Amino acid sequence: MAEPAVASPYLPEPFRIRRRRRETADTWTLELEPAAGGDVFAFEPGQFTMVYAFGAGEVPISISGDPGRRDRLVHTVRIAGATTRAICSLRRGGTLGIRGPYGTAWPVRRAEGGDLVIAAGGIGLAPLRPAIYAALARREAFDRVVLLYGSRSPDQLLYPGELERLRARSVDVHVTVDRADESWNGPVGVVTTLIERARFDPERATALVCGPEVMMRFTAAGLAAAGISTNRVFLSLERNMKCALGQCGRCQFGPVFVCGDGPVFPYAAVERLLTVPEL
Amino acid sequence: MAERRTIRTDFLARVEGEGAMRVVIRDRQVADIELRIYEPPRFFEAFLRGRSYLEAPDITARICGICPVAYQMSACHAMEDACGVTVDEPIRNLRRLLYCGEWIESHALHVFLLHAPDFLGYDGAPAMARDLPKVVEDGLALKKAGNEVMRVVGGREIHPINVRVGGFYRAPSRRELDALVEPLERAREIALETVRLTASLPMPELEFEHELLAVSSPGEYPIDQGRLASSGGLDFGPAEFQQHVVEEHVERSNALHATLDGGVYLTGPIARFNLAFDELSPLAREAAAEVGLAPPSRNPFRSIVIRSVEMVYACDEALRLLADYVEPERPYVDVPPRAGVGFGVTEAPRGALWHRYELADDGTILDAKIVPPTSQNQKAIEGDLYRFVERHVDLPDDELGLRCEQAIRNHDPCISCAAHFLEFRRTNR
Amino acid sequence: MARRKKLAVWKFASCDGCQLSLLDCEDELLALAGEVEIAHFLEASSAVRGGPYDVSLVEGSITTPEDAERIQRVRRLSRRLVTIGACATAGGIQALRNFADVREFTSVVYATPDYISTLATSTPISSHVTVDFELHGCPVNKHQLLEVLSAFLNERRPAIPAYSVCVECKRRGNVCVMVAHGTPCLGPVTHAGCGALCPSYHRGCYGCFGPMESPNTVSLTREWLKLGADGRDTRRAFRTFHAAAEPFRAAGDSHG
Amino acid sequence: MKLLEQPALEGLLEALVERGFRLVGPTVADGAIVYDEIRSAADLPAGWTDEQDAGTYRLKRRDDDALFGYAVGPQSWKRLLHPPSVTLFRARRNGEAELEVLPEPEEEPRPVAFVGVRSCDLHAIAKLDRVFLGGRYVNPAYEARRGRVFVVAVNCGVAGGTCFCVSMGTGPRATFGYDVVLTELVEDGRRGYLADAGSERGAELLAGLAAREASAEEEAEGERIVERTAASMGRRLETAGLPELLARNRDHPRWDDVAERCLTCGNCTMVCPTCFCTTVEDVTDLTGVEAERRQVWDSCFTLDFSYLHGGGVRTTPKARYRQWLTHKLGTWHAQFGESGCVGCGRCITWCPARIDITEEAAALREDAR
Ligand SMILES: Cc1cc2nc3c(=O)[nH]c(=O)nc-3n(C[C@H](O)[C@H](O)[C@H](O)COP(=O)(O)OP(=O)(O)OC[C@H]3O[C@@H](n4cnc5c(N)ncnc54)[C@H](O)[C@@H]3O)c2cc1C
């Protein structure tokens, strides 16, 4: 009996780091390109890849680059443990294994014709950045584009230069921090407090939310309370994940597999599940 | 003014456990010799009290990670003795096979990794491996073959789990054992080579006078059971051990020192070889003859050659036992408990290991007493040091110190064993 | 080439078995000696090089005042400190002294007690200094020891799972001795690592790898009693090689 | 339908061996009936049966010499199709810059015949197929293993003490997924096997055997045997509305009750023929040049299973047991359109704490919301 000629979906492709930039004390943005040359696969905003660091492990990391560009794959990684440390300690020219893209996307196109509200907490801005790029690429198709971004402290803000540029391109950017320092003269508090400040038309708005799970629960609830239908609020969930193929079973969240049914879910689909402790 | 030299090693390396050595020379005379055991005592005999007789093999194994099988075997024998049970031949053979594994492993460890570097002027096997890779690789291969036997028969190399009072939990299958034949055959070749190699090492001169004591079992080389016999003609059963061997506690040491009928004595490979040479396999005897080794052999430095001969024997014997193996119908015999006292003595790689237990009728251990080889040998080791320093007092301190350490290693002392047993007294500090 | 990392091996109250596990890696020992500088390992070499050390393996428990001081020194000299074995991670079998009844042991006085200096307890290394990783087992499994070493040398997380022995037992394809033979087994509450040795030799696990991540000793004890064990059996089972590890200590205290 | 007399059964196995198949089937080892390599019908557990209940399994002699007169044992075919440890790939690195990913060479390509597969296990294999072949991604290693299998199924002649396939609609009659199916007839010390083909190669195999057509009487006897088995299930489970019931009762007090008993040992998940969850172990050699990534069986009962940086999701035993049972009997429906349980009873028998999924489900139903 002949072996099927399909390559195993478990095999990563070597990707080389062409640039790396330190975002914060523990977070790096890596620009990668296929080691074998050629274009990067196409992806949609919100999707992620599995990033393999030699011998250390393989972890899900969202794509944080521009979906319009096929010459590079961009990831923003925060050091959480051994694998992410190994990923972030590779220098330029270093090689990682990549497979993907996986998962569901932010429904950016479906938001066209109305307002787009993007709410991010901490590293959660990374998976949302491709959505921002996508929206900017068709800026005229949206009414308001609003970014609500919360970070623990000013020095932990991601992409600070870029936030300024967004403002210049008529994105309504609101930033808050949990703990201010002397350099900070913006608002202090959690992201939910920004909802009131932002102006959008809830009837025609779509919201994309990503951050720590508690932050997402409160923000989604806040956006719903502000009048956005829970069908038009989207969250990106996180669960332990080893394969991203729906085969290791670990990313189950009640009835769904986060890797394939998600990570992006309509709030309406997971609202109840999010209230169950230790699901 | 009197000239006073002190030669000391605070941390004896390449021995099992923690010990120190101090030699004081005054006016070219040995003034004091001390082999100090500072390994903290672990009080096994105290906490064996109140435990079940069935637990003794597993618990006493933890006295020493280098010769756990010896502890398990002596404990099993003592418990079976107390309960009036003897095991069947196939079980006994399996025990001897397991024990051969421990001999090969322990001897190979000692000969190649611990002792040979002394003769060849290295501080350890890693350094020796850089110049003499083949020797170290061979040594490791031999050691591995011994470990394989322990792994298959005992379940693992250190603290085997398959040994129980009455036999084994599971008898290995023919197929599992067959896999041991080839590595053991290769090991036997290496062991033969090792006899030649060790015999060619530069041997310092020394001769001891003390008495020798070993297990004796008619018709076979002493390993896993028997009575005790000495070069002075003593012959007694394990039950009479304490009438002859007396232990005393000496100040400088966390171990006890033993005497045999009041005199210094030695147990271990040298004793076995001298007392039971005729029981070695023909191949082992030939190997000894080829390098001119025959009883009486009274230079303790030659123990490294004797150990090598014993490795040849242990491989030979293991192969014989493998060839004759029949899977026992039951891997163990029942050993119902009863009140009484039991004794067991077997030959650990470094000498006779004696156990005594007193049991209650439900098998609860009321009292336990263990005499390991190293505490029996401690006086003999100090005697060797004394005579060696006396003869070589002109050596410079460094050299003398190294040679003294080498002389201690002649007896492969196991300090973890020696320090296992003191009763427990709390000093609330 | 990068500087060779320095490895040290230290011994406290123990049987030497866990250090021996390193020498038992016959196939890897020379590669290891090539890869790292074995800077302090008395059982293997009298060459002793000073600290600091990249990785220190510590065997044995603390039972004397001198050792309580020595471990502080070892910690200061070590970038990473890994304890190996039951003695170092839980106090070992010698921690049975921790349970000795004062009246009982004062009557058991040996010949000349003044020569002995010892603490009333045997305590794990982690009671004295910060430990970077604890490798379980009495003795440790040599493959796990190599795994921990290569993980620390390569700065990754050691693949040393903390679930039950049962998981290994089933992966290995054993028939459960508890269910099929009625043999009491500690596997369900015991830390994996041995590869389910005892059950593969038809004996119940006796817990030499210590408590697993979430041991339910109460439920297991109940099952043991149903299989005919009595309170003394369960008490002894918990009170042997990991007597002082908290979940087993509590289990040993509550039965029998 | 054919009738194979005793020697013809031997002939069936021989014919498979001649066609290059390795045989794996039930055999007695270590006090249980396990699936292992067999050489011939002589290795089958003639005259043995098992007594099973929650947390206990005992081999017993039968008063005849039937070859298939017992229920399922501790292992399942999962072991062969989805092995406990599989290397996903190896990698080699040359400094930081070069990373080479080396696919694993093909596993032993020799085809294998599974002998004595019960109906519940046919269903279990179908469920694994759905996980590894029917989702977004195909697992080619599984597919290759699966493609090498020839299935000789057996209709159950006795029900085990923990069996409840009737409740799950998964047995005791094999209805699909086999090449050949047998029903063992034992009468007056005479053994015969009704044999039917489920595939072309099965039919081809049967055609080559010295077998006659079964009589109507014999076929009827076969029917009666399977009906008797169906009527003597050791356990039952009410499945009506179960997924919804479980979804509504995530805070039922029964979860606390079972958590007090559960050892979180993971045995239930290991023995379950459909539990497929895995973890991955990354190891390197000492030199840090070679790495291996291994996929190994894991269990939702381990803490690592739900570990997220900053704290695991399911830390209490209650949450872990709830995840398991709810997945098996509830959320599996949403994921794969059917139940994840085939009623084989293994998790009941092999739970050292005697926890019984049917009893727990019944208790949850009792005061359900
Ligand atoms: C869909 C998705 C997208 C993500 N995107 C990003 C991103 O863009 N940037 C970023 O910095 N992080 C992201 N994460 C989180 C990132 O995967 C974890 O921080 C990472 O797995 C931690 O691995 P570690 O080995 O360094 O840490 P450890 O804490 O040592 O974790 C050990 C193992 O547990 C698992 N694990 C731990 N935490 C997580 C987690 N949060 N999610 C999934 N598995 C986990 C992994 O298998 C990991 O190898 C994402 C997670 C998911 C599920």
Ligand code: SF4
């Ligand atoms: S034999 Fe012991 S370790 Fe193995 S599954 Fe049964 S209870 Fe667990």
Ligand code: SF4
């Ligand atoms: S849940 Fe239990 S009964 Fe159902 S298939 Fe799995 S092991 Fe069998």
Ligand code: SF4
């Ligand atoms: S249900 Fe039983 S088998 Fe499963 S984890 Fe709990 S105790 Fe173990």
